[in-house]
Amino acid sequence: MRLSPRRLRAAIKVANASGALSRRLGRGSGVALAGRILTLIAPDALSTLSQGVTSVLVSATNGKTTTTAMCSAVLATKYKVATNSLGNNMTGGLAQALASSEAANCAVLEVDEAHLGIAINSLAPKAILLLNLSRDQLDRVSEVRSVASRWSKALSTSLDLKVIANVSDPMIQFAVSRHPNVVRVALGNPWSLDASACPACDAPLDYSSGLSYRCTRCEFHMPSCEFVLNGSYLESGERSTIEIFTPLPGAFNVSNAAMATVLGIEMGIAPDDALRAISAVGAIAGRYETVWLGGRRVLLLMAKNPAGWQATIEMLRNDSRDVVIAINAQVADGKDTSWLYDVDFSPLGQRTVMATGERRWDLSTRLHYDGVAHRTFESTESCIAASNGDEVVFVGNYTAFQSLRRLVSRASAQ
């Protein structure tokens, strides 16, 4: 059943009104609610709204919000782009993003790992970027390999689609290996804890030949790639080497920028134009933003899972600023904090570290066993008040980060 445009517009109006009401009631931005209501009254909204729109989807465990912002910037050099820049990445959020911009002829959408199949089916995207797959909130979401299998199944019904895949991650290679239209990118693989066993047959993977992998039992192995990221240089067999630049910190953001550059090239955008667009992408939904709080500058970082935390800790290794770490364990964070022991916090050993958040004692215990001297405080404000220097680094997991953002906006409103 197709929805009449009139009914769809009415649905969008109702949804937006509910979103605005939710926003006024202080229940967040209202975008997620508006999206849910929209899909409720107009279940085929996604396919209707995406008619005539060139869509690109981005999915991953880590980096999807940032990469989506970079891809939007790149495609905005050629298209009028709609995007879910607030990170509302389930079906409702996608519909809302498409509905919010009538003039858009292109959509760049971040998609939750579990919703990728639905999004591919209803949006018929032109391209999809798959970055990495690791554990995230294990007590809520299913196991990594079953996500990879579902991706593989979803891709098997959409053969026209161009898949831009980081095959340095064995889980991604497993998901895309049978697709006929894959642009393979090797970003390197700093996190192999979730992919030490072959996704095809469970035998151990052999990583001994450097950055590639090979199953010790079956045929599964890392394929050769069209693009290889080497430090900040994106190398390609046929094309000249491109130097990737992003103002965002950390090696993982260079990887994200490389993926957005490859998307640009595949969509016919000159690398120079893509790079210029990417270099203008700064803070995203508050992440990497420097705010003013308690008389100090505070750099805001978020990490949501062990791979994300390890990358962030590595990034801070040679930094001298005081670090505030906040850990919560709400449903959105995962209620199980055992992942703290999958992260090596010892690179922070020489710094002033402060622990806070609802699960500060879990964190504090972890830091003790990693030999990281620290102090524990009830609130982030107390940490910042006790810190030294002009600028402090704050790293929180999802709800800890969101609650600090609320604190910042309350402080700036006063």
Add this chain to the structure above:
Amino acid sequence: MASTVKIALVFPDLLGTYGDSGNAQILAARARMRAVLAEVITINAGDAIVDDADIYVIGGGEDGPQQAAVDLARRDGGIARAFERRAQFLAICAGFQILGQAFSTSDSDNTPGLALLPVVTRRGAQKRCVGEILVDPDPSLGVALVSGYENHGGQSELLEGRPLGKVLVGVGNTYADRVDGFLSENVVASYAHGPLLARNPGLADLILARVPGILLGPLGDEGAAQSISAMRAERIAAARRIARRDRVLGLVSRHRD
């Protein structure tokens, strides 16, 4: 007489889903805090399993890696030899299951285990057991309440022997038995991760003290002890809160978190 406590961390690349390598790190750290030398030997899949370690730490994993781990361990034989000479074992979740007679995976309902413990694990008909777990440990251990977080589908039935303790909050081995894990002179097994020894330093010290020739003095680190006891108090209170709420909602012995 052990001059250095050798701790073998078995297949963290296959069995390390719930931060289980933390248990090995914590054993070593708590030995060193008492000026007892300790060494963690990491045995990745494909490595030979040393058979002369004092303590073996085996963690939890997904179905496929669990199957791979049991195949490798059986072929290698190091774990069986170490068990035979009564080395200490700490086995969590899938690690507990593979030491038993048989367990279930998504491919098979009757995968043979290493047959070192009198336990058989079947796939549960009820929903997965996920949430805070609180266990009243066997009184002979003289350790405080065991706090942890469980996440498993398997239902493990003890054919003989003692469990680690009675389940006060959560599920443990099976929905019916209200007990968790297994306990013997050389084994501490549990469904509680957290990791287990981070939440329960008494268990860590108990396992260390069971190693022949080890004398544990008082823990030097005041700060660590304070953080651990604050965490324990907070987690035990949380588990009891969840249990009260479940009783009110008529969800006795079922997890809601």
